[in-house]
Amino acid sequence: MHFDINNHNMGHLDRLIRAALGTILMIGAFVGSSWIAGLIGAVLLGTAYLRFCPVYTFFNFSSNKDVAPASK
Numbered sequence: 001m002h003f004d005i006n007n008h009n010m011g012h013l014d015r016l017i018r019a020a021l022g023t024i025l026m027i028g029a030f031v032g033s034s035w036i037a038g039l040i041g042a043v044l045l046g047t048a049y050l051r052f053c054p055v056y057t058f059f060n061f062s063s064n065k066d067v068a069p070a071s072k
Contacts, residue, residue, distance in 0.1 A: 002057075003054055003057055005050055005052040007052070008051040008052060008064055009051075009052060009053060009056045009057065009061070009062040009063070009064055010047070010048070010051045010052065010053055010056070010062075010063055010064055011062075011063035011064045011065055013063070014063040014064075015048045015051060016048075018044045018045070018047055018048040019044070019045060019048040019049075021041070021044055022040075022041040022042070022043075022044030022045035022048060023041070023045065024041070025037045025038065025040055025041030025044065026038055026041035026042065026045065028041075029041060051064075
């Protein structure tokens with residue numbers, strides 16, 4: 001297992017969903033919800049920005065249709 005953040009493994013729709021959900025969770029955390037929701041929102045926004053998900057690498061999965069998943 002090799003974490004290479006330059007090898008983008010997230011597709012456009014996946015990034016859009018993560019960014020929207022992350023933004024909602026971050027706003028909820030500032031309004032008065034749990035700080036854990038804010039932390040999860042920050043992680044979702046970070047992975048959407050980097051276009052890289054370490055969990056996807058662990059399972060050898062990619063939602064990016066431009067690049068095939070890395071072989072073992």
